Amino acid sequence: MPFALFLLGVAVFAQGTSEFMLSGLVPDIARDLGVSVPAAGALTSAFAAGMVVGAPLMAGLARRWSRRGALLGFLGVFLAVHVVGAVTDSFGVLVATRVVGALANAGFLAVALGTAAGMVAPEAKGRATSTLLGGVTLACVVGVPAGALLGQLWGWRAAFWAVALVSLPAVVAVARSVPGGSADSGRPALRGELRSLRDPRLRVVLLLGALVNGATFCTFTYLAPLVTRVTGLASGWVPIVLALFGAGSFVGVTVGGRLADRRPGAVLAGGGGALCLGWVALALGAGRPAVALGLVLLLGALSFGVGSTLISQALYAAPDAPTLVGGFATAAFNVGAALGPWLGGTAIGAGLGHRSPVWVSAVLVALALVTAGFRTVRRRLVRDRDGASAAALRA
Known part of the structure; x- marks a missing residue:
């Protein structure tokens, strides 16, 4: 893998830390700003909503800029809003910073996915995707537990300051490693990319990604209260539990990246069933x-093994949309990231207890399996029908 791809992962690490770190800070934010735990959990949904809206829009906008310029601009905005989030006493302002930060993150990730795919051979998109997303898993292993620990020692604002500081070397890494060519240099026209996004296979992959990622965020957002109120562990265990989830995600992305290019069906079917x-x-x-x-x-x-494989399959499903497919994949996955915490918070707010988000996660993955199964059966029926029609014509 090109070294520049690993440097892009540095920026993804900072952004992944921001996206995931609220799972260990929700109780403290709720208490400090005088809101309920489900309301504080909605900050994750706000971030995801910004990603959903921003990913395709920012991907289209970034076609007009150089890749380096687009990535640096998005990263600069991301850094600035975390400074604002660290100093505000208003929950509304904090929500706004999450949305704007998400727009910047969405644009960065959309351009980075296209850049990563363009750095490798056409048959190595799965490994390139997993390398880039390694920054997210590293955020889960190191960044998120560190953010939770900072929150316990110095308050949740310290975690926001830390993300801003980590973003600074990411700016230098992107400026030095990413080519400055136009984001749409050598790419198909925008209208051509939009036409290629109509592929039915792509739509199914994006739907599956939304459901699987919704399940992940549904439980992960409320993992801290699950650990302390159901499992019965002290609050000091929260960073350890988050690190365990992150370590698992690193293994999943690593293994999934090696298999996604060769045996994606086995990863999605076997891994999806085991996940449910x-x-x-x-x-x-x-x-x-x-x-x-x-x-x-x-x-x-x-x-993360199943999720990263789905992202790579989206890239394979739309090879003629190298700029926009990353944006639409990012948007679809964050539809799930917005829906999951909302469903989990709704279940808790309805008095179903802190186990209820986990049950919601199971239902979402079950829906993904049913959708994939239905798609497979329908494809086989169509193939058999076409084969029978061809045989009748030959007769």
Whole structure:
């Protein structure tokens, strides 16, 4: 893999830390700003909503700029809003910074996915995607637990300051490593890219990504109260549990990246089934610390292994839309990231307890499996029908 691809992962690390770190800060933010835990959890949904709206729009806008200029501009805005978030006493302003930060993150990731795919051979998109997303998993392993620890020691604002500081070397890394050519240099026209996005296979992959990522964020957003109020562990365990999930996600992305180019069907079918069963097992066994800790590690691996494979399959499904497919994949996955925490918070707010988000995660993955199964059966029926029609014509 090109070294520049790893440097892009540095910026993705900073942005991934911001996106995920609220899972360990939700209780403190709620208490400090005088809002409920579900309301504070909605900050994750606000970030995801900004990603959903911003990804395709920013991807289209970035076609007019150089790749380096687009990435640096998005990263600069991302850094600035975290400074504002660190000093504000208004929950409304904090929500606004999450939305604007998400727009910047969405634009950066959309351009970065297209850049990563263009750095490698056409048959190595899965590995390129997993390398780039390694920044997200590193955020889960190091950044998110560190953010939770900073929140416990010096308050949640310290975590926002830390993201801003980590973004500074990311700016230098992008400026030095990314070519300055036009983002749409040598690319198809915008109208041509939009036409290629109509592929039915792409639409199914994006729907599956939204459901799987919704399941991931539904439980991950409320992992801290699950650990402290259901599992019965002290608050000091929260960074450890988040690190376990992150370690699992790193393994999942690494293994998934190696298999995504060769055996994507096996990863999606086997990993998806295991993921659904894993969420059910966590919902039932969350009261036992050893069971909960082991399942958090496993579910991190399965969630990110399946999720990263779906992203690579989106890139394969729309080879003629190298700029926009990254934006639409980012948007689809963040539809899930917005929907998941909202569903989890709704379940908690309805009095169903802190296990309820885990059950919601299981249902979302089950829906993904049913959708994939229906698509497979329908494709086989169409193929058999076309084969029978061709045989009749030959007769």
